[in-house]
Amino acid sequence: MSLREDIERFAEDRALLKIYEKIEDGRRLDFEDGIKLFETTDILTLGRLASFVNEKKNGKLVYFVVNRHINPTNICIGNCKFCAFRKSKGDEGAYELTIEEILKKAGEYVDKGITEIHLVGGLHPDWSYDYYLQMIKELHEAYPDVNIQAFTAEEIDYLSRIGRKEIEEVIIDLVKAGLGSIPAGGAEIFNTKVRNSLCPEKLTAQRYLEVHKTAHRFGLKSNASILYGHVESYRDRVEHLLMLREAQDETGGFQAFLSFAYHPENTALGGKKTTGFDDLKMLAAARLLLDNFPHIRAFWIMLGEKLAQTSLFFGVDDLDGTVVEEEITRCAGADTGSYMPKSRLIKLIKEAGKIPVERDSVYNVVNVYYGEE
Amino acid sequence: MEREINFIKDKRLIPVAEKVFSGERLDFEDGLILFESGDLLSIGYLASFVNEKKNENKVYFNVNVHITPTNICIGTCKFCAFRKNKDDEGAYELTIEKIIEKLDSLNLDGVTEVHIVGGLHPDWGYEYYLEMVKRIKEEYPFIQIKAFTAEEIKHIAERGEKSIEETLKEFKEAGLSSMPGGGGEIFNPEVRDKLCPEKISAEEYLDIHKTAHRLGIKTNATMLFGHVESYRDRVEHLLMLRETQDETGGFQAFIPLAFHPINTKIEGADYTTAVDEMKTLAISRLLLDNFDHIKAYWIMLGEKVAQLSLFYGVDDLDGTVVEEEITQAAGAKAGKYMPKERLIRLIKEAGKIPVERDALYNVVKIY
Numbered sequence: 001m002s003l004r005e006d007i008e009r010f011a012e013d014r015a016l017l018k019i020y021e022k023i024e025d026g027r028r029l030d031f032e033d034g035i036k037l038f039e040t041t042d043i044l045t046l047g048r049l050a051s052f053v054n055e056k057k058n059g060k061l062v063y064f065v066v067n068r069h070i071n072p073t074n075i076c077i078g079n080c081k082f083c084a085f086r087k088s089k090g091d092e093g094a095y096e097l098t099i100e101e102i103l104k105k106a107g108e109y110v111d112k113g114i115t116e117i118h119l120v121g122g123l124h125p126d127w128s129y130d131y132y133l134q135m136i137k138e139l140h141e142a143y144p145d146v147n148i149q150a151f152t153a154e155e156i157d158y159l160s161r162i163g164r165k166e167i168e169e170v171i172i173d174l175v176k177a178g179l180g181s182i183p184a185g186g187a188e189i190f191n192t193k194v195r196n197s198l199c200p201e202k203l204t205a206q207r208y209l210e211v212h213k214t215a216h217r218f219g220l221k222s223n224a225s226i227l228y229g230h231v232e233s234y235r236d237r238v239e240h241l242l243m244l245r246e247a248q249d250e251t252g253g254f255q256a257f258l259s260f261a262y263h264p265e266n267t268a269l270g271g272k273k274t275t276g277f278d279d280l281k282m283l284a285a286a287r288l289l290l291d292n293f294p295h296i297r298a299f300w301i302m303l304g305e306k307l308a309q310t311s312l313f314f315g316v317d318d319l320d321g322t323v324v325e326e327e328i329t330r331c332a333g334a335d336t337g338s339y340m341p342k343s344r345l346i347k348l349i350k351e352a353g354k355i356p357v358e359r360d361s362v363y364n365v366v367n368v369y370y371g372e373e
Numbered sequence: 374m375e376r377e378i379n380f381i382k383d384k385r386l387i388p389v390a391e392k393v394f395s396g397e398r399l400d401f402e403d404g405l406i407l408f409e410s411g412d413l414l415s416i417g418y419l420a421s422f423v424n425e426k427k428n429e430n431k432v433y434f435n436v437n438v439h440i441t442p443t444n445i446c447i448g449t450c451k452f453c454a455f456r457k458n459k460d461d462e463g464a465y466e467l468t469i470e471k472i473i474e475k476l477d478s479l480n481l482d483g484v485t486e487v488h489i490v491g492g493l494h495p496d497w498g499y500e501y502y503l504e505m506v507k508r509i510k511e512e513y514p515f516i517q518i519k520a521f522t523a524e525e526i527k528h529i530a531e532r533g534e535k536s537i538e539e540t541l542k543e544f545k546e547a548g549l550s551s552m553p554g555g556g557g558e559i560f561n562p563e564v565r566d567k568l569c570p571e572k573i574s575a576e577e578y579l580d581i582h583k584t585a586h587r588l589g590i591k592t593n594a595t596m597l598f599g600h601v602e603s604y605r606d607r608v609e610h611l612l613m614l615r616e617t618q619d620e621t622g623g624f625q626a627f628i629p630l631a632f633h634p635i636n637t638k639i640e641g642a643d644y645t646t647a648v649d650e651m652k653t654l655a656i657s658r659l660l661l662d663n664f665d666h667i668k669a670y671w672i673m674l675g676e677k678v679a680q681l682s683l684f685y686g687v688d689d690l691d692g693t694v695v696e697e698e699i700t701q702a703a704g705a706k707a708g709k710y711m712p713k714e715r716l717i718r719l720i721k722e723a724g725k726i727p728v729e730r731d732a733l734y735n736v737v738k739i740y
Contacts, residue, residue, distance in 0.1 A: 041723065041724025043681075043684055043723075044414050044417050044418055044421065044684050047414050048414055051414065272718075275676075275677065275680055275718070275719055275722050275723075276676070276677030276678065276680045276681045277680055277681065277719075277722050277723050278722065279677070280681070303677075304675065304677055305646075305647075306646070306647035306650070306674075306675055306677060306678045307647065307677045307678070307681075309646050309647045309648055310647045310648065310651070310678070310681060313413050313414055344643075347643070347646065348646055348648075351646045351648050351649060352411070352413070352646075352648045353411025353412075353413075
């Protein structure tokens with residue numbers, strides 16, 4: 001038997017060969033292709049396809065950012081069933097940081113070379129539009145060289161409601177205050193039925209996309225996400241990805257796609273943790289369907305360090321950041337810790353045979369780590 | 374089919390792949406080429422090819438409990454975070470009654486194996502160890518006892534001033550079913566001297582296992598990787614195991630153990646990374662052509678890597694475990710108990726067939 005015949009036998013799932021041909025010809029994958037990607041158990045072939053696409057886009061470069069997350073409050077008027085972070089006012093463990101405390105938290109790390117402050121939190125019932133703006137303004141004034149990546153589409157939508165302003169005005173105000181980019185959160189699952197069962201009060205899929213597209217028109221970059229592994233079907237995942245692809249066709253303002261693995265502990269929804277197999281499938285399928293997204297990012301806080309590293313062979317080219325303090329996933333049972341030293345990120349990337357590139361929030365290169373450090 | 378995925382990116386792997394496909398045995402150089410390659414997916418394909426020929430779509434696990442009778446140990450292995458001196462804070466020793474009590478307190482419904490390994494206690498005699506096995510067998514005749522690493526067997530034999538063969542014979546009569554693989558560490562004498570100069574040598578380790586095999590006691594084999602050893606040391610280790618297996622055929626499974634650095638005496642050591650772990654599992658599958666099973670020990674690898682390793686040549690996820698102490702002491706992050714349902718889900722989701730086995734790979738149930 002020739003080597004060639006043996007290789008042919010490896011790609012057990014013939015449906016993937018058809019998809020490979022499409023990718024090689026530069027033809028766009030459709031809904032049915034997406035379903036096949038999720039239904040396959042031939043995960044190594046899926047990884048090969050995703051790597052093929054990723055390497056065309058990013059070569060051997062793997063990005064990361066030295067950043068600090070700050071969650072200003074966990075008090076939230078929302079009641080998303082998958083959330084273990086939110087509290088009502090007066091609940092035990094409810095907290096709200098003052099602007100001074102936020103500045104202090106950021107300041108501790110500015111000297112250590114962070115290039116990004118990542119700020120997302122609850123929808124606080126008492127904080128005003130101006131208070132949110134003030135938060136950004138003071139952060140920006142105190143640390144003008146650090147990019148502020150803040151407020152998910154849900155929070156921006158909330159600002160538009162409490163400030164009685166159009167999304168466009170909110171974005172303009174935030175940019176004037178010093179906002180640099182917008183994070184990915186709040187997308188959850190776009191499918192209306194599933195969305196209504198998980199978080200009926202949250203902004204709609206259309207509104208999420210509108211916020212991002214508006215930001216893009218002002219030159220702001222943003223990221224996109226999905227929350228998977230709860231009650232959604234493969235069809236819902238594919239639909240979600242294709243809606244993002246369509247939005248990206250319009251504006252081109254998305255930088256990275258992140259997939260958030262559902263964590264069930266302490267949530268109203270309950271259920272099970274995702275498995276490594278499903279995590280990798282999600283990332284690889286995203287790389288293949290989102291042909292107009294430059295980056296696919298593995299958020300190690302949610303996936304664990306080991307899976308994040310492995311994902312570099314499944315289409316991922318970004319390991320997010322050092323993070324420092326993350327509360328939202330930890331409350332739902334993440335056991336990954338919330339700080340990853342830069343040196344460990346570099347080691348993970350190098351050991352995978354790739355080139356570590358430190359970036360800022362908007363993918364400017366800060367440093368490339370060739371050879372021995 | 375006109376076109377094909379040319380899946381091997383690292384061209385150095387092609388001659389190795391050809392050997393794998395034609396069933397030819399790999400040699401030392403092949404092993405090194407594999408470890409030096411960064412083409413993880415290709416290595417995974419090759420390992421899966423071999424694994425599927427041996428085990429098809431089956432993935433084994435067992436429902437077991439661990440008993441660690443003592444952490445007091447006369448050994449001084451530098452990679453160990455578990456051992457204590459007698460007077461140290463946190464030192465413990467379980468009496469046989471306590472062990473039975475402990476087992477009684479666990480839910481033993483459906484448990485088929487009790488796994489016993491622990492320190493080399495300075496005061497416990499041969500009879501004490503023997504009694505431990507006897508009592509457990511009396512109390513739980515249906516549970517198989519997988520006990521004592523080669524290092525402990527040597528310690529016990531010395532205590533009783535008996536040969537290894539006599540010792541193993543008596544323990545077998547007392548109820549010992551099989552032996553775990555611990556104590557393999559790294560065979561290379563230079564590295565071994567650095568890590569654990571007082572431990573049994575590689576030759577002794579292999580001799581004890583061979584003696585067990587001749588007496589009809591099945592055993593497992595291990596390698597501790599990710600500390601100070603080189604790729605050459607790993608390949609050498611694997612080939613020594615392969616040679617031994619050629620002689621006796623008594624090894625059931627090979628288990629690469631990922632080094633855990635916390636509280637150990639190895640300076641500058643770090644946790645292993647997933648890429649190195651999967652590579653090591655896959656290459657073990659490729660080099661150990663005469664081992665039936667490659668086992669991913671989820672306690673050391675974490676659940677997610679253990680599941681993914683099913684695509685890197687692994688066909689066994691070990692067990693439900695319940696109460697593991699040794700890796701915990703060195704900073705394990707994976708927890709110490711995995712419900713059977715979760716193991717089954719991990720296997721099924723990977724498109725494989727979960728097979729519950731006992732300690733000797735008899736099939737208990739197929740899911």
